[in-house]
Amino acid sequence: MSLHAGAGATELPPDTRGPHSRRLGLITVIATFGGLLFGYDTGVINGALEPLTRDLSLTSFTEGFVVSILIFGAAAGAFIGGALSDRYGRRHNILLLAIVFMIGTIGCVLAPNWEILSVFRFVLGLAVGGASATVPVYLAEISPAERRGALVTRNEVMIISGQFAAFVVNAIIYNLWGHVDAIWRVMLLIAVLPAIALFIGMLRMPESPRWLVAQGRTDDALAVLGQVRSPERAEAEMADVHRLAAEEQKSRTGGATDLSVRWIRKLILIGALLGIFQQFSGINSVMYYGTQLLGQAGFSADSAIIANTLNGLFSLLGITVGILIINRINRRTMLLAGFALTTTMHLLVGLSAYLLPDGQMKAYFILVFVVLFVFCMQGTLGPLTWLILSEIFPLKIRSMAIGISVLALWLANALVALAFPPVVESMGIASTFFIFVVLGLAALVFVYTMVPETRGRSLEELEGDFRQRYS
Secondary structure (H helix, E strand, O other): OOOOOOOOOOOOOOOOOOHHHHHHHHHHHHHOHHHHHHHHHHHHHHHHHHHHHHHHOOOHHHHHHHHHHHHHHHHHHHHHHHHHHHHHOHHHHHHHHHHHHHHHHHHHHHOOOHHHHHHHHHHHHHHHHHHHHHHHHHHHHHOOHHHHHHHHHHHHHHHHHHHHHHHHHHHHHHHHHOOOOOHHHHHHHOOHHHHHHHHHHHOOOOOOHHHHHHOOOHHHHHHHHHHHOOHHHHHHHHHHHHHHHHHHHHHOOOOHHHHHOHHHHHHHHHHHHHHHHHHHOOHHHHHHHHHHHHHHHOOOHHHHHHHOHHHHHHHHHHHHHHHHHOOOOOHHHHHHHHHHHHHHHHHHHHHHHHHOOOOHHHHHHHHHHHHHHHHHHHHOHHHHHHHHHHHOOOHHHHHHHHHHHHHHHHHHHHHHHHHHHHHHHHHHHHHHHHHHHHHHHHHHHHHHHHOOOOOOOOHHHHHHHHHHHHO
16 A cells, blocks of 8 residues: 555656655654654553552552553554544544544543553553554655655654653653652653644644545645655656556455465464564563563662663664664574574573572673663564565455454563563562563474565565465
8 A cells, every 4th residue: 555666667756855855754753753652652651650559559460451451452453543544544543543642641640540540541552553553554655665664664763762762751750759659640641742742743744645546536645745756756656656556456355255265374374473472572571561670670669760761772772773684684584583582581581580699780680681682672573573564465465464463463462461460470580581481482483484584575476485385
């Protein structure tokens, strides 16, 4: 559903610089506030959980429930958001999501107990999931082919930046007013600011030209392209968009009946397992509970929330490195290296917790290995999983297959978020990370035996290979 020059397309004029480039840059910044909110709202609970637990008397189970309910909401939001986006438009959906972000945030801030908090965390999850399904599509459809990868990837960077911002804001607020039980409400309330900026900003942003063409609104689509392309490029691209729309309409035959085809079932299984194993790496146990984890490792509450900002910083550094190398290394090689590195870091965290005596040395060893785990994960498995999911599925089943795979990923994310606090409480840090080691070894076997190489191959070549390999 993106704007590009493909096989059979006329050669497009180059994407020259001009006022339209600045307009496209502004659209990208405004739209990726959705990614920033995604990151902030998933990361803010990390530092807010300690005063929140005191204020609302949470147990380890209710801690996990309050955190994970947002992820269950995100799974539903991704499905609903994608459908609404197709029906009413990308811009319309992002405006709606900004309102849901505001309602969810204010509801959480005013919640008198953990039950009401959970309800509004679920509402917030709907917005997070909707943003994950809508913002990248909007960016892809409004970007020129030459810059699409770079512009769409900015949303992932903004997600990580949002988490890092949440960690830093939490550390500052907690060290100033951490003795106030209700301070977690202020931490959550800050998310209203980018939600307001997203809503106001999107009021002046255009609709996706690709969606407008699908609705038969050709003149409107050309007007939008005229804002973000040179005049000659806009005219040429419109012809390409019409051709692609016709091709996609012919190809859009994928549905439940395709699940009877063996090679298609095999590909969907690979996609779903890839999403599950990415989450079973435990990345979000650190991004959601890093402060609590470091506190149990031996840091004081004030020190733990400051040390946790390193997880946000190295997450941002990791994805920066990942973006730089992702097109230079074969996908399978990078996946295998990623799971090998993250599994090694899990083992080192577990051994540190098991063998070292309680004290500052143990705390710092665990911190170093957790930070290295985050860096390795975000530099490999984080961006690579999404890239492979966009490459392995043929056009006619792509929407259905990615939907199933992303649903599996979100549910695995929620399971880790729900289970992590009671598992650590009952088994300790060492045993918990040894479980991640076992899951990491299983992931290595899965990648080695099942995941195909997709780098440097056309979608048509991949489909032919999959038919032959899995039929």
